[in-house]
Amino acid sequence: MSAARYAWMSDALCAQADPDTWIEGLAGGGHAAKRICGRCPVKPACEAHADHLQAHDNTQLRGVWGGRTQNQRRQQTAA
Numbered sequence: 001m002s003a004a005r006y007a008w009m010s011d012a013l014c015a016q017a018d019p020d021t022w023i024e025g026l027a028g029g030g031h032a033a034k035r036i037c038g039r040c041p042v043k044p045a046c047e048a049h050a051d052h053l054q055a056h057d058n059t060q061l062r063g064v065w066g067g068r069t070q071n072q073r074r075q076q077t078a079a
Contacts, residue, residue, distance in 0.1 A: 008045040013037075022063040030069060037067035 009015070013036050014022060024030040037043050047066030050073065053059040062070055 008042045011042050012046065013040040014046075022065075024063060024069055030064060033064035034067050037064065040067075043067055 014033070017032075017036055021036065022033045037046070040046070043066050047068065050061055050065035050068070054061060054073065054077065060070075061073065065073070068076070
């Protein structure tokens with residue numbers, strides 16, 4: 001696994017916030033996470049990473065990734 005593949009993560013705004021923010025139902029999770037994701041410079045890379053993990057590694061991601069909740073990602077995949 002190449003470090004370059006994950007280089008975008010160093011610019012992610014989520015790295016500067018409480019990790020519970022990304023868990024729906026905790027610490028205002030969901031709404032606060034989406035606000036942070038909305039201004040994050042690496043949101044597209046995060047969305048692509050989440051999609052890759054779910055599609056290729058069959059991983060069930062929980063919480064908010066790239067501004068989308070688990071349910072939103074599931075609905076998008078089903079569409």
